[in-house]
Amino acid sequence: MSSSRICVAVRKRPCDADKDIVTAQSPQCIVNEPKVKYDLTPYTERHNFVFDEVLDEKVGNREVYNRCCRPLIDTLFSNGNATCFAYGQTGSGKTHTMLGHDAEPGLYACAAKDIFTRCKAQNQEVFASFYEIYGRKMFDLLNERAKLVAREDADKVINICGLSEHAVASVDELFNIINKGSAYRAAGMTSANAESSRSHAVLQMEVHEKGSSKTIGRISFIDLAGNERGADTFDCDRKTRMEGAEINKSLLALKECIRALGVGKAHVPFRGSVLTEVLRDSFLGNSRTTMIATISPTSAHCENTLNTLRYTQRVKDLSGGGQAAQVDPSAARVAAAKGGNAAPNNKKAQRPTPEPSALKRPEWMDDFNNEDNANNNNGEFAQIKLPPPPPGAVPSARRGDAGPSAPTKAQRNKREVAVKDPKIATIVQNHLKEMEVDELEGGSGGDDDDDNSANVTPTPAGAGVAAALQRQEVKQVRAVHAHVVRAISRAEEDIMAMHRRHIDVKMSGIKEEIKAIQALEDQDTVDEYVSKVAGLLTKQRREIDVILDNLNKLQSMLRDEEELSRTLTPVVKAGGGKRRSVV
Numbered sequence: 012m013s014s015s016r017i018c019v020a021v022r023k024r025p026c027d028a029d030k031d032i033v034t035a036q037s038p039q040c041i042v043n044e045p046k047v048k049y050d051l052t053p054y055t056e057r058h059n060f061v062f063d064e065v066l067d068e069k070v071g072n073r074e075v076y077n078r079c080c081r082p083l084i085d086t087l088f089s090n091g092n093a094t095c096f097a098y099g100q101t102g103s104g105k106t107h108t109m110l111g112h113d114a115e116p117g118l119y120a121c122a123a124k125d126i127f128t129r130c131k132a133q134n135q136e137v138f139a140s141f142y143e144i145y146g147r148k149m150f151d152l153l154n155e156r157a158k159l160v161a162r163e164d165a166d167k168v169i170n171i172c173g174l175s176e177h178a179v180a181s182v183d184e185l186f187n188i189i190n191k192g193s194a195y196r197a198a199g200m201t202s203a204n205a206e207s208s209r210s211h212a213v214l215q216m217e218v219h220e221k222g223s224s225k226t227i228g229r230i231s232f233i234d235l236a237g238n239e240r241g242a243d244t245f246d247c248d249r250k251t252r253m254e255g256a257e258i259n260k261s262l263l264a265l266k267e268c269i270r271a272l273g274v275g276k277a278h279v280p281f282r283g284s285v286l287t288e289v290l291r292d293s294f295l296g297n298s299r300t301t302m303i304a305t306i307s308p309t310s311a312h313c314e315n316t317l318n319t320l321r322y323t324q325r326v327k328d329l330s331g332g333g334q335a336a337q338v339d340p341s342a343a344r345v346a347a348a349k350g351g352n353a354a355p356n357n358k359k360a361q362r363p364t365p366e367p368s369a370l371k372r373p374e375w376m377d378d379f380n381n382e383d384n385a386n387n388n389n390g391e392f393a394q395i396k397l398p399p400p401p402p403g404a405v406p407s408a409r410r411g412d413a414g415p416s417a418p419t420k421a422q423r424n425k426r427e428v429a430v431k432d433p434k435i436a437t438i439v440q441n442h443l444k445e446m447e448v449d450e451l452e453g454g455s456g457g458d459d460d461d462d463n464s465a466n467v468t469p470t471p472a473g474a475g476v477a478a479a480l481q482r483q484e485v486k487q488v489r490a491v492h493a494h495v496v497r498a499i500s501r502a503e504e505d506i507m508a509m510h511r512r513h514i515d516v517k518m519s520g521i522k523e524e525i526k527a528i529q530a531l532e533d534q535d536t537v538d539e540y541v542s543k544v545a546g547l548l549t550k551q552r553r554e555i556d557v558i559l560d561n562l563n564k565l566q567s568m569l570r571d572e573e574e575l576s577r578t579l580t581p582v583v584k585a586g587g588g589k590r591r592s593v594v
C-alpha cells in the first residue's frame with residue numbers, strides 16, 4: 012500500500028479469457044477498447060492507467076486486504092479515522108471485496124480479525140454499526156431499518172441520532188450482525204442486488220477502552236452504490252432518475268472531498284452530499300483512506316469500466332502523492348478532446364483542519380429536521396419558505412440562510428442560457444437564476460469532463476464551434492436538471508411534513524366542528540355557531556390553499572424535470588452512435 016494518506020487501487024474481477032479486454036499489471040491497468048472506424052474497420056484503442064495498486068483476477072480478498080488496507084488498522088489504533096471505499100459498477104465485485112463469503116472472507120472480516128487480536132492484547136473493545144444512505148435518507152440496518160436523523164451539535168459536528176452500536180468480540184459476532192443487517196437492506200425490494208446498487212452501505216467499527224465510552228479510533232467501510240446508476244438514467248422512470256441524480260451527486264462530492272484533502276485545500280466541500288457530510292469526521296485529523304475501484308473486464312462493460320477508471324484516475328491524480336496517468340498516444344486524442352489530463356500533483360501537502368466556525372450548516376440538515384420543526388410549531392400552519400420566484404419562473408424550494416456571494420464574470424456567463432430550443436431555454440433560464448455557483452459548475456469543480464454527469468457524446472474531431480456549443484448546452488441542461496431534482500426532493504419532504512401537520516390540524520378541527528353543532532343544540536345561539544364554524548373553516552381553507560399552492564409549485568418542477576430529462580434522453584442515430592435530443 013502506498014505510504015500516502017490515500018491509496019487508490021483497482022481490482023479486476025474474473026471473466027472468460029476470450030472476452031477479457033483488461034490487462035492488470037500493477038501499477039498499470041490497460042483497457043483495450045474494441046472500436047470500429049467510419050469505414051467499419053475494427054481497431055483497438057488502448058487506454059493506460061496507473062494507480063497505487065492494480066489487482067488482477069487471481070488476487071484474493073486476503074491479498075487485497077494486505078496490499079491496500081492493512082495500514083488502515085494502524086491508523087485506527089493511533090487515534091485516527093480510517094476509511095475504505097469500494098467503487099464500481101453493479102456486479103463488478105464491490106460486495107465480494109467488502110463482505111466476501113465463507114470460502115473467501117472479505118475486507119470486513121480481514122480487518123475485524125486484526126482489530127480483535129489487537130484489542131484483546133490492549134484491553135479494548137469494539138462497537139459496530141451498519142447503516143445505508145439511500146437518496147437523502149439514512150436507515151439503520153441493525154435496527155429494523157429505522158430511519159436515522161442527522162443533527163449538527165454545538166461543535167458543528169454531524170451526529171447520526173438513533174444509530175445503534177453493537178458490542179462485538181469476534182469475527183463471527185460481527186458477521187452475524189452484518190448478515191442480519193444485509194437482510195434488512197434487501198427487504199422489500201424486487202432484487203437485492205439491484206437495490207443494493209442504489210444505496211451506499213456503511214459499516215463502522217469503533218475501538219473503545221474497555222468500559223469507557225471514549226473512542227480510540229474508527230474504521231468505516233463503504234460499499235458504494237453502483238456508479239452506473241448515477242450516469243444515464245434520463246430514459247428511466249422518475250424514481251430511477253431521482254436516484255441517479257442523488258448517486259451522481261454523492262459520488263462527485265466524494266471525489267471532490269478526497270481531492271481537496273489530498274492537495275491540502277483549505278476548503279473541503281463536505282456539504283456536497285449526505286454521504287460526504289456524514290463521513291466528514293472520517294476524513295479529518297489523523298485519517299487514512301483507501302479507495303478500491305472494481306471493474307468488470309468484458310467488452311460489454313467497456314464503457315462503464317472506462318468511466319470507473321477515469322473517475323478513479325481523477326481521484327489519484329489530484330489526491331496528492333499521486334502520479335499522473337500514462338496515456339497512450341492513441342488514447343491521448345480522446346483525453347485531449349475531453350479537456351486533457353490534469354497536471355500531476357506529486358507534493359503531499361498538509362491538510363489543515365477547518366475551523367468549526369467555518370463549517371457551514373449543510374442545507375440537507377433542514378430536511379432531516381423538517382418534520383420536527385413542523386411538529387413543534389404549536390399548531391400554527393406555516394407555508395414552506397420558498398424564495399420569491401423570478402417573473403414567470405417556476406419557484407424552487409431552495410432554502411438556507413447563506414446567500415450566494417457576488418458572482419464573478421465567469422459565473423455570470425454560466426448564468427447565460429446556452430440552449431437554443433425555446434421551450435427548454437425558458438425552463439433553463441428560470442432555474443439558472445436560483446442556482447448556486449457550484450451547481451452552475453456542474454458540482455464537480457468544473458474541471459472534469461469525464462464525470463458521469465458530464466458524460467456527453469464525444470465531439471467528432473473537427474466538428475468546430477457548433478459541436479462545442481452543443482456540448483455546452485448538454486452540460487447546462489444536465490446541471491439545471493440536477494438542480495431541479497434536488498429542489499423536487501426537498502419540496503417533496505417539505506410537503507409531506509406539511510401534509511401530516513395539516514391532517515392533525517384537520518382532525519382537531521373536525522372535533523371542534525362537532526362540538527360547535529352540539530353547543531348549538533344545547534345552549535349556543537345561532538350567531539355564536541356561525542362565528543365559530545366560519546372561523547374554523549376559514550382557517551382550514553387558508554391551510555388548504557397553502558398546500559395547494561405548494562403542490563402546484565411541485566407539479567411545475569415535476570413537469571420541468573420531465574421536459575429536461577426527455578431532452579437529455581439519448582436517441583440512437585441511424586449510424587449507430589448516440590446523440591442527444593437536447594439541441
Ligand SMILES: Nc1ncnc2c1ncn2[C@@H]1O[C@H](COP(=O)(O)OP(=O)(O)OP(=O)(O)O)[C@@H](O)[C@H]1O
Nearest residue numbers: 024025100101102103104105106107204207208237
Ligand atoms: N474478484 C472476484 N472473484 C470472484 N468472484 C467475484 C469477484 N468479483 C465479483 N465476483 C462475483 O460476481 C458477482 C457480483 O459481485 P458483487 O455482488 O460483489 O458486485 P457488486 O459490485 O457489489 O454489485 P452491486 O453494486 O449490485 O451490489 C458475485 O457473485 C461475486 O461473487
